[in-house]
Amino acid sequence: MTSAFIVHIEAVKRMIASRLAFRTDLLLSAATMAINESLVVIFTIIIYTASEGFPGWSLPAALLLQGTFILVHGIGGTGFMGVIWNTVRKVEAGELDLVLLQPRSTLQMLIATGFDTEDIGRALAGIATVTYATAQLGPFGAWAWIRYALLLLVGLAVLLSLGIICSGLAIRFVKTWRMYEVLDALYMLGEYPATLQQPTVRIVLSFAIPIITIAYLPASVLLQMTVPHIGWIIAATAVFTLLSYGFWHSSIKAYASAGG
Amino acid sequence: MNQKEGRSEQHSILPAVSVKNLKKTYLTHKRGEGLLQSLKSFVWREHLEIHALRGINFSIQAGEIIGFIGPNGAGKSTCLKILSGILHPTSGDVTVLGYVPWKSRISYVGHIGAVFGQKSQLWWDLPPIDSFRLMKSIYSIPDAQYEKNLREMVRLLEVPEVIHRPTRSLSLGERMKCEFINAMLHNPAVVFLDEPTIGLDVFAKETIREFILRWNRLRGTTFILTTHDLQDIETLAQRIIVIDHGRIVFDNSLSALKARLGGGKHVRIRCKRPIITPRSRAVTIKNLISREEKEFIVDTQRLGIGEFIKLIGRGNQILDMSIEEPPIQEIIKKVYKRA
Numbered sequence A: 001m002t003s004a005f006i007v008h009i010e011a012v013k014r015m016i017a018s019r020l021a022f023r024t025d026l027l028l029s030a031a032t033m034a035i036n037e038s039l040v041v042i043f044t045i046i047i048y049t050a051s052e053g054f055p056g057w058s059l060p061a062a063l064l065l066q067g068t069f070i071l072v073h074g075i076g077g078t079g080f081m082g083v084i085w086n087t088v089r090k091v092e093a094g095e096l097d098l099v100l101l102q103p104r105s106t107l108q109m110l111i112a113t114g115f116d117t118e119d120i121g122r123a124l125a126g127i128a129t130v131t132y133a134t135a136q137l138g139p140f141g142a143w144a145w146i147r148y149a150l151l152l153l154v155g156l157a158v159l160l161s162l163g164i165i166c167s168g169l170a171i172r173f174v175k176t177w178r179m180y181e182v183l184d185a186l187y188m189l190g191e192y193p194a195t196l197q198q199p200t201v202r203i204v205l206s207f208a209i210p211i212i213t214i215a216y217l218p219a220s221v222l223l224q225m226t227v228p229h230i231g232w233i234i235a236a237t238a239v240f241t242l243l244s245y246g247f248w249h250s251s252i253k254a255y256a257s258a259g260g
Numbered sequence B: 001m002n003q004k005e006g007r008s009e010q011h012s013i014l015p016a017v018s019v020k021n022l023k024k025t026y027l028t029h030k031r032g033e034g035l036l037q038s039l040k041s042f043v044w045r046e047h048l049e050i051h052a053l054r055g056i057n058f059s060i061q062a063g064e065i066i067g068f069i070g071p072n073g074a075g076k077s078t079c080l081k082i083l084s085g086i087l088h089p090t091s092g093d094v095t096v097l098g099y100v101p102w103k104s105r106i107s108y109v110g111h112i113g114a115v116f117g118q119k120s121q122l123w124w125d126l127p128p129i130d131s132f133r134l135m136k137s138i139y140s141i142p143d144a145q146y147e148k149n150l151r152e153m154v155r156l157l158e159v160p161e162v163i164h165r166p167t168r169s170l171s172l173g174e175r176m177k178c179e180f181i182n183a184m185l186h187n188p189a190v191v192f193l194d195e196p197t198i199g200l201d202v203f204a205k206e207t208i209r210e211f212i213l214r215w216n217r218l219r220g221t222t223f224i225l226t227t228h229d230l231q232d233i234e235t236l237a238q239r240i241i242v243i244d245h246g247r248i249v250f251d252n253s254l255s256a257l258k259a260r261l262g263g264g265k266h267v268r269i270r271c272k273r274p275i276i277t278p279r280s281r282a283v284t285i286k287n288l289i290s291r292e293e294k295e296f297i298v299d300t301q302r303l304g305i306g307e308f309i310k311l312i313g314r315g316n317q318i319l320d321m322s323i324e325e326p327p328i329q330e331i332i333k334k335v336y337k338r339a
Helices: A002-020 A023-050 A059-079 A083-093 A096-100 A106-112 A117-137 A142-173 A177-191 A199-208 A216-222 A230-253 B003-013 B034-043 B076-083 B105-109 B128-138 B143-157 B172-184 B202-219 B230-236 B254-261 B305-315 B328-338
Strands: B017-030 B046-060 B065-069 B091-096 B112-116 B190-194 B222-226 B239-244 B247-252 B265-271 B283-288 B293-298 B318-324
Touching: A002 A023, A002 A106, A002 A117, A002 B128, A023 A059, A023 A117, A059 A117, A059 A142, A059 A177, A059 A216, A083 A096, A083 A106, A083 A142, A083 A177, A096 A106, A106 A142, A106 A230, A142 A177, A142 A216, A142 A230, A177 A199, A199 A230, A216 A230, B017 B076, B046 B076, B046 B091, B046 B247, B065 B076, B065 B202, B065 B230, B076 B091, B076 B190, B076 B222, B112 B172, B128 B143, B128 B172, B143 B172, B143 B202, B172 B202, B202 B222, B202 B230, B222 B230, B230 B328, B239 B254, B239 B328, B247 B254, B254 B328, B265 B305, B293 B305, B305 B318
Parallel strands: B065 B222, B065 B239, B112 B190, B190 B222
Antiparallel strands: B017 B046, B017 B091, B239 B247, B265 B293, B265 B318, B283 B293
């Protein structure tokens, strides 16, 4: 376990060092990502003030929801969502063989070497938005923050599972770049209050693909809103994570490598 | 006695690699040419079974250097991918160092190494030394072993400064030398080499070949080499396995292959006057350079080289003569043609 952690850190250090070799690119990418996400927040404010907003959600509460979404997206994008492009690129180039030759978990190596410094900008934008929103809404007690942090981890687990599923699909079907766009569209649904969705969609987003855990669940709990069946939603997340892991393992067993 | 000791004791008794009736069949789809056929294939695909390996058998002893050769699409890479644990076979038994490669991948691959001439394991934007340190963590190499192996390989491959320069700025030869270090820091017992000298200049090729031979002598490492560069085979391989259409068509030493298919020695002769060709079924003219200079092929199984010299010396005044083995390319071509 310790050894796996060390390998992960060593690989991440090399990913950062690789990006540091091109300073301008790194700074521009991170800044672009931060500005991009800040624009989303600005648009939310414009839409919110020019319309009826989200029923039951004040502007700072809506910003907390979106800030949480951006934060989870930023942490996931930096830490593990690079597994998707890393897998697609390696499968296309026939380089997954090289990862399979290493005496480590292939999934872990794909995650570690997919570490993406660009998304740090997004995570920082998320922290800024959450800080601003909670300053307007607060103060919150320590227990509220602990529950918020724990639910952020649940949201990250769902995001990781989606990344693992896309990685498995890349191993099975090779060219799956569009899958990332489908995934993007899917988890954009997590950017808005689940109460706005149709009941059937809400059930799907709660129990089948628990997208609502990404932002709606932690934000609602911090705001002390009632979320029905929260225990079942977390259980569904655990099942979803296990299924994604199982799918990935069945995909790597079916891996056919490239000719040569 | 610990587990590692137990395994190495087994190595001296059992072959390092044992392959029995290994078969691999791929399912792929057939696609015609042109847009219409592409559209048809988009809707309905005709599936094809490709028999990459059709029940092959061989074994390799620890410390051997094996040349694994064959034309493109013969099944070499498929076989090596199964041996290295990347692919699962359709059927058959394989053990390498006592492991079934695809069943216990993580514990198994810690004992093997691989160098691919056309794929890099080094981090492109970082100096090779950074990749080596990552390998140290991945393989949990003890500090002392890492330092010793690194020092020794850097010396043998003559790359003391190179390892501190970004990989992307290295020449192909320098990069390949570093690929070797990267793949062998953990003291693998078996190393798979897939075209390790492809595209290299003669000096780099020589250094790498010398390195393989020395490492094999010093450490007893088993090397399994696939290549289209037959000079690699001549210099390195103690034994060659020729595979074609998924079957092994030859498995023996290069000298045995030459004896079987060499078709005799190549003798080039220059005389003072036009050469009178000896009348013998064992002698054929390969090359008519001039009336005074010819290259013959002498079937040494029918006519000894000494007898040939006596025969040709009777009617000719020889000025110069050279006797050579047939070029390996020609022998290998014969093997492929026969298959």
